[in-house]
Amino acid sequence: MIRLKEPFGVVIEESGVIRGAKKTVRRLSDMEGYFADEKAYEELLAEDPVVYEVYSIEQEEREGDLNFATTVLYPGRVGREFFFTKGHFHARADRAEVYHTLRGKGGMLLQTPEGKVEWVPMWPGTVVYVPPYWAHRTVNTGEEPLVFLAVYPADAGHDYGSIREKGFAKLVVDEDGEVRLVDNPRWK
Numbered sequence: 154m155i156r157l158k159e160p161f162g163v164v165i166e167e168s169g170v171i172r173g174a175k176k177t178v179r180r181l182s183d184m185e186g187y188f189a190d191e192k193a194y195e196e197l198l199a200e201d202p203v204v205y206e207v208y209s210i211e212q213e214e215r216e217g218d219l220n221f222a223t224t225v226l227y228p229g230r231v232g233r234e235f236f237f238t239k240g241h242f243h244a245r246a247d248r249a250e251v252y253h254t255l256r257g258k259g260g261m262l263l264q265t266p267e268g269k270v271e272w273v274p275m276w277p278g279t280v281v282y283v284p285p286y287w288a289h290r291t292v293n294t295g296e297e298p299l300v301f302l303a304v305y306p307a308d309a310g311h312d313y314g315s316i317r318e319k320g321f322a323k324l325v326v327d328e329d330g331e332v333r334l335v336d337n338p339r340w341k
């Protein structure tokens with residue numbers, strides 16, 4: 154006999170907080186090695202600002218189930234680089250994900266294992282589809298928190314290691330008030 158789960162609902166507050174969810178806080182100190190400008194990183198580290206918070210509702214890691222979470226990605230920069238999430242591939246790389254922007258302005262940086270990069274702008278109402286096999290990172294290019302909902306297979310998992318090692322092939326930077334993608338010198 155199949156064990157049925159009970160349906161449920163949650164409230165997502167305007168701030169992005171999901172009531173009753175597991176909260177994860179990522180401070181700048183949790184992101185050592187992610188930003189290209191190491192000197193700017195070290196200078197800002199004294200303040201150790203919160204870069205983003207995640208509010209997650211997770212299920213058992215089994216095929217057919219879904220996890221969902223909201224992220225509140227704060228505005229800020231390390232040197233010219235905008236604040237971003239760590240970014241990841243899925244541990245089960247054949248799993249997709251969907252993001253729905255609730256508030257703010259930014260974008261999704263996506264990349265194949267070979268280094269092909271795509272940029273999808275995000276503002277309230279934007280839905281971004283992350284296909285299987287693509288790494289993804291959100292970037293706040295605005296002056297207020299970027300808040301979004303992510304829905305993904307419960308068995309997808311996260312592979313942060315490959316991104317931690319050399320980052321994405323492109324950096325998202327502020328260049329004279331404009332959002333630009335520039336080559337990442339660490340990418341090889």
